[in-house]
Amino acid sequence: MLTTALPRDPAALPRLGISLLALLLLWPGFHLSELDIPGLFTGENARIMGSFLAGFWPLAYDSEFLSIVGKAILETLAIATAGMTLAWLVAFPAALLATRALSVSALHRQGRPSWPGQVIRTVVRIILVVLRSIPEIVWALLFVRAVGLGPTAGVLAIAITYGGMLGKVYAEIFESVPADSTRALLLGGSSRLQAFMYGLLPAASGEMISYTIYRWECAIRASVVMGFVGAGGLGQQVDLSLRMFAGGEVASLMLTFLILVMLADLISRLLREPQR
Amino acid sequence: MSVLLTGVELLHANGHRALSNLELNIAKGERVALIGSSGAGKTSLLRLLATSHKPTAGQLTVLQTNPWSPGMSRLKALRTRIGLIHQAPPLPARQRVITAVLAGRLGQWSLWKSLISLAYPLDRQGAMQALAKLDLAEKLYQRCNQLSGGQLQRVGIARVLYQAPELILADEPVSAMDPVLASHTLNILARDAESRNATLIASLHSIDLALKHFPRVIGLRQGIVAFDKATPDITPEDLEALYVNEQLALDESPKTAFIPATSRC
Numbered sequence: 001m002l003t004t005a006l007p008r009d010p011a012a013l014p015r016l017g018i019s020l021l022a023l024l025l026l027w028p029g030f031h032l033s034e035l036d037i038p039g040l041f042t043g044e045n046a047r048i049m050g051s052f053l054a055g056f057w058p059l060a061y062d063s064e065f066l067s068i069v070g071k072a073i074l075e076t077l078a079i080a081t082a083g084m085t086l087a088w089l090v091a092f093p094a095a096l097l098a099t100r101a102l103s104v105s106a107l108h109r110q111g112r113p114s115w116p117g118q119v120i121r122t123v124v125r126i127i128l129v130v131l132r133s134i135p136e137i138v139w140a141l142l143f144v145r146a147v148g149l150g151p152t153a154g155v156l157a158i159a160i161t162y163g164g165m166l167g168k169v170y171a172e173i174f175e176s177v178p179a180d181s182t183r184a185l186l187l188g189g190s191s192r193l194q195a196f197m198y199g200l201l202p203a204a205s206g207e208m209i210s211y212t213i214y215r216w217e218c219a220i221r222a223s224v225v226m227g228f229v230g231a232g233g234l235g236q237q238v239d240l241s242l243r244m245f246a247g248g249e250v251a252s253l254m255l256t257f258l259i260l261v262m263l264a265d266l267i268s269r270l271l272r273e274p275q276r
Numbered sequence: 277m278s279v280l281l282t283g284v285e286l287l288h289a290n291g292h293r294a295l296s297n298l299e300l301n302i303a304k305g306e307r308v309a310l311i312g313s314s315g316a317g318k319t320s321l322l323r324l325l326a327t328s329h330k331p332t333a334g335q336l337t338v339l340q341t342n343p344w345s346p347g348m349s350r351l352k353a354l355r356t357r358i359g360l361i362h363q364a365p366p367l368p369a370r371q372r373v374i375t376a377v378l379a380g381r382l383g384q385w386s387l388w389k390s391l392i393s394l395a396y397p398l399d400r401q402g403a404m405q406a407l408a409k410l411d412l413a414e415k416l417y418q419r420c421n422q423l424s425g426g427q428l429q430r431v432g433i434a435r436v437l438y439q440a441p442e443l444i445l446a447d448e449p450v451s452a453m454d455p456v457l458a459s460h461t462l463n464i465l466a467r468d469a470e471s472r473n474a475t476l477i478a479s480l481h482s483i484d485l486a487l488k489h490f491p492r493v494i495g496l497r498q499g500i501v502a503f504d505k506a507t508p509d510i511t512p513e514d515l516e517a518l519y520v521n522e523q524l525a526l527d528e529s530p531k532t533a534f535i536p537a538t539s540r541c
Contacts, residue, residue, distance in 0.1 A: 104348065108330045110289045184366035187328055188439065189356030189383030194390045198379040202368035 055247025065249060068237065069256060076233035076260075079151045079226075080219035083158025087219075088212070090131070090163030095170035098124040101179055101200060102192045125168070132164025140226040154231035158219050169211055177203040206272055213268035220260055277340065278304045278443055278475040279325060284334035286320055286499075294320035295499040298334070302475060304442075307466055309486035310479040312496035313519055318479035319363075321496065322445045325477065326360040327351060339442055356383030359441035361478075363448040365432030369421040373412070373431055376420060377403040380439035406438040407431070409464055425452035430461060437468055444469055446478035450485070458482070462489045483515060 039045060098121050100106065105114035113121070136157040143153035182199035190198070227235015234253060241249035281300040287293055295317045302308055310318045323329045324336065327343040336343065341354045359380070367376045374397045381399075382390055392398060400416075407413050410430040420428060429452050436444060446465065450458035462478070466489050469476035480486045486493050487507055495502040495518045503514045 104352075107328055110329075180362075180364070180366040181368050183328075184360070184362060185379060185382060187326060187355060187360060188358075188380065189352050189354075190379075190390075191352075191382075191387065193387055194382040194385070197390060197394050198371075198375065198382060199366075199368060202371040206370075 052245070052247055055245065056251040058248055059252045059255065060246065060248035061252065065252070069234075069253065072234045072237045073256060073260070075151060076220060076223050076227070076235070079154040079223040079231070079233055080158065080216060083155045083223070084162060084212070084216050084219050086155065086159030087162035087166055087215075090159065091166030091170055094124055094128055094163070094167035095174065096192075096196065097121065098128065098167065099171040099174040101174040101177075101182060102186075102196055104186055104192065107183060107186055125171075128164045128167045128171075130164070131160050132162075132168065134161065136161040136222050137225060137229065140231050141229055144230050149230040149232075151232040154223050154226045154233065157226060157231070158222060161222075162215055162219060166212065166215060170208060173204050173207045173211070174200055177207075209271050210268055213264060213271065217261055217264035217268075220264065221257070224257065277337070278302050278306065279477070280335075280337040282335040284324070284331045284336055286317075286324055286329055287332045288320075293499055295324065295331075298499075298501065300494075300501070300504075302477065304475055305470075305473045306492060307469060307476040307490050308478075308492045308494060309490035310477065310494050310496060311481075311483055311486050311518065312502070315498075316496040317499040318496055319447050320499070322360070322447050322477065322479060325443070326358055326445050327355060328360075352383070356439075357442045359436035359439045359444045361433055361436050361444070361446040361449045363451055365428045367420045367428060367431060369419070371420050372397075373407070373415045373418050373420060373423070374400065374403045376431055377406055377435050377438050380406075380435040380437075383439075402438055403434075406434040409437060409468070410434050410461065426454070426457060429453065433461065433465060437465075440472060440474075442472075442474050444474055444476045444478075446476070448479055448481060451481065455482075458485060459488065466490075 040049060096102065100113055100121065103113035103117055105117055106112060139157035139160050140153050143156050147153055147156075177200065181203065182195050185195040185199045186192070223231070223233050224235040224238065227233045227237070228239045230236065234256065238250060238253050241253065279300060279302040281298050284295060284298040284300075285293070286295040298321070310321065312318055320329065324331060325338055327338065330344055339354060339357055341350065343351055343354055375394065378393055378397055378399060385393070389398065397403065404413055404416060407416060410433060412427060412430055412434065415423065415427065415431070420431065423431065429449065433446075433449060436446075444465070449465065450461050453461060462485055465478070466476060468474075478490070487510065491507055492505070493507055493510055494504045495514065497518055502518050503510070505514070
């Protein structure tokens with residue numbers, strides 16, 4: 001048997017310190033946000049929550065409701081898809097302009113692009129920041145004022161915000177994949193777009209597809225949220241059902257979201273499968 | 277005159293002096309081997325000729341053109357006439373071999389042609405011929421990540437054969453091949469250059485291969501030309517002086533660091 005005392009773990013004390021520090025920093029966050037979890041389960045609140053949750057069962061599945069939900073699903077998918085298509089049309093050219101990976105001048109400047117190119121890239125990046133810095137729900141509220149209630153507001157809101165997000169992330173994906181094949185093509189006299197298609201795209205496509213599908217999934221969720229402000233689709237339906245205290249309908253709609261997200265996940269996996 | 281260098285100097289961004297006061301004169305159709313220890317400046321010289329580096333001093337003329345006179349379109353046109361064979365072939369892992377080879381002529385193709393060819397390879401015959409020269413015809417529709425390091429290097433060479441440039445620059449083109457295949461491949465490269473009267477400049481680690489396949493050999497040592505002779509005139513003393521006092525822990529510049537060809541496609 002080993003009789004000598006085990007040497008003390010030198011990492012134990014720092015770990016304890018970091019944990020305490022994290023708690024110390026997190027506590028004001030809870031305090032300032034006025035989070036009140038016990039309040040959910042006491043007195044009047046508990047009764048309201050309880051009866052509302054009890055209303056979730058049974059699920060609503062009468063044919064009239066289902067046909068409304070079916071239409072709402074199609075509308076939500078259409079908003080998300082149309083919004084993503086427009087977003088992609090903004091993001092893809094912007095990413096090509098914003099990325100340093102396609103700089104011809106960087107070739108002979110040991111990786112540092114020339115200043116005119118950097119000015120253009122910076123301007124495009126700032127535009128992308130502006131597009132994505134305003135949340136889609138705010139855009140939706142603005143567009144609802146401008147074009148009236150309906151899916152158009154949702155589509156435009158997604159197109160603008162997601163265009164900014166996709167453009168930024170695409171540009172960064174282009175810069176993160178190995179650059180040697182793109183540089184070799186540029187050095188062989190091909191144009192930027194040719195070097196992109198033959199050098200950069202084969203390396204970046206998997207990540208691009210995966211991120212785009214994920215954003216499409218986010219767009220479905222976003223279009224639901226925007227439904228609350230009158231941009232149509234499933235969100236509007238949830239809003240109506242909540243107002244009518246129809247718990248069964250709300251539960252059915254939530255189940256629908258779950259199925260839609262799982263579907264997006266499945267599509268993403270299927271699309272990436274042949275890449276391996 | 278294919279290549280003309282007067283007083284060329286190259287400093288890397290980290291201040292490392294890769295080449296100094298280089299005088300070089302290579303005629304059209306010549307075949308020249310560059311030898312020297314790691315870090316002697318072989319890769320730097322090839323990248324300089326490939327217009328990948330800009331000389332910090334001196335005059336550089338490649339294919340009767342000064343690459344660094346103003347005008348990007350002239351530089352682009354010049355680059356389509358130069359073929360660079362990389363030591364680690366810069367081929368995307370999931371790209372098919374046929375597409376990787378056809379990419380050699382992108383500089384001569386219109387955007388539309390290259391776009392269509394990306395989906396449906398147009399010049400299958402040309403790619404096939406280039407690969408057949410290197411005994412890789414049966415790999416036409418395979419993906420690059422299915423090939424071995426030596427096969428990849430040969431795909432990289434096939435791309436440049438397909439490009440058919442006037443100046444072929446090869447940086448350790450056979451480093452991932454066994455000696456017999458290396459000799460065979462260099463022979464193919466030399467014959468291709470000879471048949472088109474193209475200039476071939478290759479850096480090699482193996483002195484035997486340099487002496488066997490190249491009529492002219494340039495020895496580089498610490499960024500300076502140690503000797504520049506026709507192959508029959510090279511003496512054992514020349515070679516000994518080239519590699520003497522070699523430090524084992526070589527202070528290599530990042531540009532010349534050896535990258536195993538098999539690590540990436």
